[in-house]
Amino acid sequence: MSHEKGMQADVVIIGGGASGLCAALTLAYGGASVLVFEQEAEPGGMTNFAEGMFAVGSRLQKKHKVGLTVEEAFNVHMEETHWLANPRLVRAFMDKTAETVDWLEAQGAEFAGLFNISPFTPRVWHQMVGFGKEGLIKPLFKKAEKQDNIEIHFETEVKRLLLEDGRVVGAVAEGKDGTVITAAARAVIIASGGYQDNQEWVDKYCKSGFTRPVVPARQVGSGARMAWEVGAEPYDMGVMQTIVLVPEEDLQSQLLTAGFQPRLWVNTLGERFTNEAICWKFPMAGNALARQPGAMAWCIFDDDSRVVMKEKGVNYVLGEFYDILKNLPDVDAELERGIAAGKVFKGETLGALAAKIGVPAATLRETVDEYNAAYDGQKDWIFDKDRMYLDPVRKAPFYAVKLGLAAFMTNGGIRINHKTEVLKEDRAVIPGLYAAGCSAGGILGDTYEVSTTGGSLSFAVNTGRMAGESALEYLGK
Numbered sequence: 001m002s003h004e005k006g007m008q009a010d011v012v013i014i015g016g017g018a019s020g021l022c023a024a025l026t027l028a029y030g031g032a033s034v035l036v037f038e039q040e041a042e043p044g045g046m047t048n049f050a051e052g053m054f055a056v057g058s059r060l061q062k063k064h065k066v067g068l069t070v071e072e073a074f075n076v077h078m079e080e081t082h083w084l085a086n087p088r089l090v091r092a093f094m095d096k097t098a099e100t101v102d103w104l105e106a107q108g109a110e111f112a113g114l115f116n117i118s119p120f121t122p123r124v125w126h127q128m129v130g131f132g133k134e135g136l137i138k139p140l141f142k143k144a145e146k147q148d149n150i151e152i153h154f155e156t157e158v159k160r161l162l163l164e165d166g167r168v169v170g171a172v173a174e175g176k177d178g179t180v181i182t183a184a185a186r187a188v189i190i191a192s193g194g195y196q197d198n199q200e201w202v203d204k205y206c207k208s209g210f211t212r213p214v215v216p217a218r219q220v221g222s223g224a225r226m227a228w229e230v231g232a233e234p235y236d237m238g239v240m241q242t243i244v245l246v247p248e249e250d251l252q253s254q255l256l257t258a259g260f261q262p263r264l265w266v267n268t269l270g271e272r273f274t275n276e277a278i279c280w281k282f283p284m285a286g287n288a289l290a291r292q293p294g295a296m297a298w299c300i301f302d303d304d305s306r307v308v309m310k311e312k313g314v315n316y317v318l319g320e321f322y323d324i325l326k327n328l329p330d331v332d333a334e335l336e337r338g339i340a341a342g343k344v345f346k347g348e349t350l351g352a353l354a355a356k357i358g359v360p361a362a363t364l365r366e367t368v369d370e371y372n373a374a375y376d377g378q379k380d381w382i383f384d385k386d387r388m389y390l391d392p393v394r395k396a397p398f399y400a401v402k403l404g405l406a407a408f409m410t411n412g413g414i415r416i417n418h419k420t421e422v423l424k425e426d427r428a429v430i431p432g433l434y435a436a437g438c439s440a441g442g443i444l445g446d447t448y449e450v451s452t453t454g455g456s457l458s459f460a461v462n463t464g465r466m467a468g469e470s471a472l473e474y475l476g477k
């Protein structure tokens, strides 16, 4: 039998990830009472899996003489997003990032250091010790638990918002045991993450289609849906943090690292389709793959390359999971595991390999000949891949590792302004409603942008704080 109960606070927050917890602490420090509803049994959402966050002008950067300015980062970001992002919002969040790193450290967050995602991008990625779970969520949650004016309810899913005279005045949630909670509040902050687990929306809105979440959860865009129901403008749908992965492999797997290398990639027609070094900008590699039949491809290499990976090192790594040039000692066992799982195929000839992976043998032969000629001439005259990534494919046996599309998260759903206030289609503010983190749109264009590496998590923590500050102002505190 289900029960009903009432609750009351100054502000209700939907979601206990980075944006939700940052908003909660900001509000609590400002003297507001807060109810956080989190649908899972633990805090952190996707933030638990994040490695690091973007900041510009932080103390760490000053210490390491990274001279990037907010203006430079802003211009790069706006250029890379083709000015589709909301410039006021981007500037407001970027202005805050350095101070937010200090604020997070004051909450107990721990940063391991500064990194860049590629040799071509600035060192803006502030990585947390123990990733998001240990380095960020644990200390934020600990702080929140100690605040008398924050109550966090787990396994409690917010279902809808309460609207009265055009103002948002609370939310209705449901506990695990079916208890329906009507929470009265003067403001609500939506911090519910993305919709990457909502396949219907992914198919409908995302050009990349086919995509599967790297970390499956229950992020179905309920925050966006609730905001739309009270008149918010659906905004920036379709932006995904896509990535090329070996299907169903852990980010730490050596098989994934062996397959996601800037070696020769061919589509199901046996054709090369990109400069494979685009993997340094992983969402763009995702774009290239998304345009191929079935959004899949094969990473092809020969036995010499296998030995290089085993004994010498790899050319590319995703994040800090592997050091560049670190070798893959288990690559043989990993390839065998992949063969058993149907993710890797091996052939004594290219023809035999083509037959196994179902691509036209003549085209694959032609592609490999062309690629080997590029290696011999040290010039990729088709896609201009840096010569350091050209390896010949000559020595049997030949390998093909399956590549598919996955996504970390989606960004977008709710239109907000630079104060994180939720807007209607006519740009009027919905009083009492704010959105932060991945549930809000306005930070990107059509593709996740990695020159400002760690921008998504940074947007979450900074807009979380901004939403808290704006709500305090609204409450008159």
Ligand SMILES: Cc1cc2nc3c(=O)[nH]c(=O)nc-3n(C[C@H](O)[C@H](O)[C@H](O)COP(=O)(O)OP(=O)(O)OC[C@H]3O[C@@H](n4cnc5c(N)ncnc54)[C@H](O)[C@@H]3O)c2cc1C
Residues within 6 Å of the ligand: 014, 015, 016, 017, 018, 019, 020, 037, 038, 039, 040, 043, 044, 045, 046, 047, 048, 049, 050, 051, 052, 053, 054, 156, 157, 158, 159, 191, 192, 193, 194, 214, 215, 218, 219, 222, 223, 408, 409, 436, 437, 438, 439, 453, 454, 455, 456, 457, 458, 460
């Ligand atoms: C493997 C992985 C690695 C990543 N690495 C990075 C990185 O290095 N740098 C970076 O910038 N970004 C990274 N990201 C993205 C990053 O995790 C997000 O940008 C960030 O976590 C978003 O924070 P958020 O608060 O918006 O969402 P979340 O942290 O996911 O929090 C949203 C919370 O809302 C809850 N929720 C949803 N709906 C409801 C509801 N109706 N009622 C109650 N609760 C609800 C969810 O359960 C969740 O806990 C990564 C993502 C993944 C998956």
